[in-house]
Each structure stands twice: as structure tokens, then as C-alpha cells.
């Protein structure tokens with residue numbers, strides 16, 4: 423093994439990994455159909471055809487076995503309207519995991535609620551049910567759980583805690599399309615499940631989102647919240663009339679998914695099961711190879727029956743992370759593989775992206791600002807998880823499972839040369 427690629431040596435591999443996202447004939451066909459349809463949004467006039475948005479909603483409800491699905495413009499919007507539909511608002515506390523993409527917390531702030539940053543399980547990186555039990559106060563109005571990376575959170579234990587307190591569990595499934603717990607799709611355990619279809623996610627239209635729920639009353643509130651207080655008429659309107667009717671049952675905002683995005687998602691969904699299976703096969707191979715090098719792949723809750731790999735998260739050997747920071751280790755791996763390998767997100771108590779005091783809109787008074795101060799939360803497992811874990815992008819897992827040997831070779835090289843990085 424020669425010099426590290428980061429220090430001018432020959433890399434293990436010079437890129438050439440599968441690309442993400444990937445188009446398809448069906449994607450192009452659907453997009454052309456929207457262009458020709460003269461209806462580019464559900465808030466455009468009815469042209470005699472079922473909207474692409476409703477077709478996608480039906481297909482995604484089928485895929486997850488949910489009774490209702492309401493598409494939305496982004497994952498953030500989906501989380502926002504799911505929380506509001508559950509009655510969460512100004513000054514309410516909402517439990518949020520201490521390590522996640524920043525939007526899990528900023529969406530809570532966005533409805534003037536207080537994100538209560540709560541510690542995670544050290545093996546899965548997902549909410550720790552015992553920490554949740556300790557963090558719940560009489561002001562807590564919801565718990566949001568994130569199925570992070572490739573893990574499913576311990577839903578049974580979390581539901582036991584939320585049921586005991588009579589508060590809703592909302593599943594942020596932005597990283598978990600296709601994941602199952604006890605043979606049921608995630609997002610169907612709590613009051614609602616929210617999804618993102620942003621560029622990096624396992625199902626994508628560039629930007630996009632959806633809320634699923636088995637509760638039609640909740641779904642109706644979500645629908646109004648995403649379309650300025652309008653929802654679909656029960657029967658199709660006359661040609662060129664509006665299909666959205668102004669019921670004004672609850673005031674909303676415009677978080678609608680465009681017809682283009684819905685059409686892309688419908689086509690992209692066709693390849694999701696195949697991709698999920700391929701990623702799982704590559705990840706299984708990688709688990710064995712990396713364990714042999716002293717690394718610890720992210721674990722998942724015991725009831726998990728299908729993992730979806732949004733990212734392949736792995737804890738590096740302590741012998742390496744004690745001498746070199748995770749950023750340097752990630753840079754060294756990226757250089758060996760020709761692929762961006764990233765440190766896990768910084769925990770939210772010290773994440774530069776999570777800074778409520780930088781926004782004037784949160785200047786709601788000293789009490790509010792004190793309650794949302796990121797560094798007032800104790801997140802020892804979350805910050806340890808951030809400091810010691812690397813996250814590999816899911817497109818890597820779309821390669822042939824045999825190619826995982828090269829990934830392991832890169833890890834072995836970086837671990838052996840750790841001292842050169844310090």
C-alpha cells in the first residue's frame with residue numbers, strides 16, 4: 423500500500439461510480455405529457471384528466487400501504503404541515519433527535535414551536551426512547567423521529583412512550599423510502615409520516631415531499647395546509663374550472679408539488695424496489711468487509727424487516743478517530759475512492775446550520791430564545807456519533823456488490839496510514 427491519495431499517492435479507484443439521480447424513458451415520457459397537458463399545477467384549470475399529483479399520491483399510498491397521501495413541495499413543507507395538522511404551534515415543545523439533517527429541527531422552529539434536542543441511541547443514531555421519556559414535559563405536543571441513514575428507529579419503544587403521554591409521534595422518513603419495520607412501511611406507525619423527494623433522496627424529483635397517514639381527518643387538514651386552504655372537489659369539475667375548492671376549513675400556504683415533479687416521481691418509483699434490493703445487497707457485503715477492519719456499521723432497531731440505505735453510515739475504529747478528526751478521515755477516503763464521503767452531520771447542539779438566533783423571525787422574546795438555544799441541550803451520544811461516523815452516498819451501493827471490495831481496500835489504506843493524516 424503506497425502513499426495516501428490525499429498526500430499525492432495513487433488512489434484505490436478514480437471514481438466511475440454510478441450516478442444519481444438517473445433518468446429513464448418513462449421519466450422523459452411523463453415530463454413531455456405534462457408539458458403538452460396545459461396544466462402544470464393542481465392549482466391550474468382542470469383539463470379533463472386526473473392530475474399527476476393525485477396519480478402520484480395514489481401510487482405512493484399504495485407503495486406504503488397508507489390510507490392517505492398528500493404530496494407537498496419539499497420534505498420541510500411536509501414536516502411543517504404534518505406538525506400543524508397535529509395541532510402543534512406557537513410555544514409548544516417538540517422532541518427532535520440530536521443528530522439529523524438540520525431541517526428536522528428548523529421545520530419545528532418554522533411553526534414557532536420549540537425543538538427539544540434529544541439524545542440518540544449510540545448504535546443506531548436514532549432517537550433514544552429513554553432520553554425521550556426524560557425530555558417530555560407538560561408542554562410537549564409531539565415527538566418527531568428520524569429514521570437516519572440506513573436505520574429504523576425503535577418504533578415500539580417510542581410508541582410506548584408517546585402513548586403513555588398521549589402525544590403524537592411523527593416519523594420523518596426523508597431518508598427511508600422503502601424501509602420496513604415488522605413488515606410495515608415506515609411512516610405508518612405514528613400519526614403521520616413525512617417524506618422528502620429532494621435530489622439526494624432515494625426517490626427524487628429534484629425537490630418534492632409527501633405526508634402519509636391512515637387518518638382521513640388529519641389528511642384533510644394537511645391538504646388544506648398545503649394549498650392555501652383549498653382541497654380537491656369531491657367530483658371532477660367542468661372543463662377549465664378549478665379542481666381545488668376554497669373550503670377555507672383551515673388557512674394554508676402554498677406548498678403544492680408541481681405536475682412536473684409528480685410526473686417524474688411516478689416514473690422514478692418504478693425503479694425504487696430494484697434499487698432498494700441492490701443497495702441492501704451491497705451494504706450486506708460492505709458490513710462484513712468493514713467489520714473485519716474494526717469498523718462498526720450503523721445498526722438498526724430489532725424490528726426492522728427492510729433497510730433503505732439513504733447513506734451507508736459506519737463508525738471508524740477508535741484507534742483512527744482518536745488521532746485524526748473525522749473530516750480528515752472523510753477527505754482521505756474521498757480521495758481514495760473518487761467519491762464524496764462525508765462526516766456524519768454535526769450534532770444539533772453545535773451544528774453551524776442550526777442557529778435560531780441568526781433569524782429575526784425567531785426574536786419572539788427572551789424566553790423563547792433561551793428555550794431554543796442549541797447548546798443548552800446535553801447530547802453526548804449524538805455528538806459522539808457525529809464525531810466518529812462517516813457517511814457514504816447511496817449511489818455507491820448501486821455498484822456491483824463485488825465492487826465493495828475496493829471500498830474496503832480504501833478503508834484499510836486510510837486506517838493503516840492514519841498517522842500520516844494527523
Ligand SMILES: *Cc1c(COP(=O)(O)O)cnc(C)c1O
Pocket residue numbers: 496497498499522523525526568594596597618619620629630631
Ligand atoms: C432531506 C431531509 C429533510 C428535508 O427535506 P427537504 O426536501 O430538503 O426539505 C428533512 N429531514 C431529513 C431527515 C432529511 O434528510
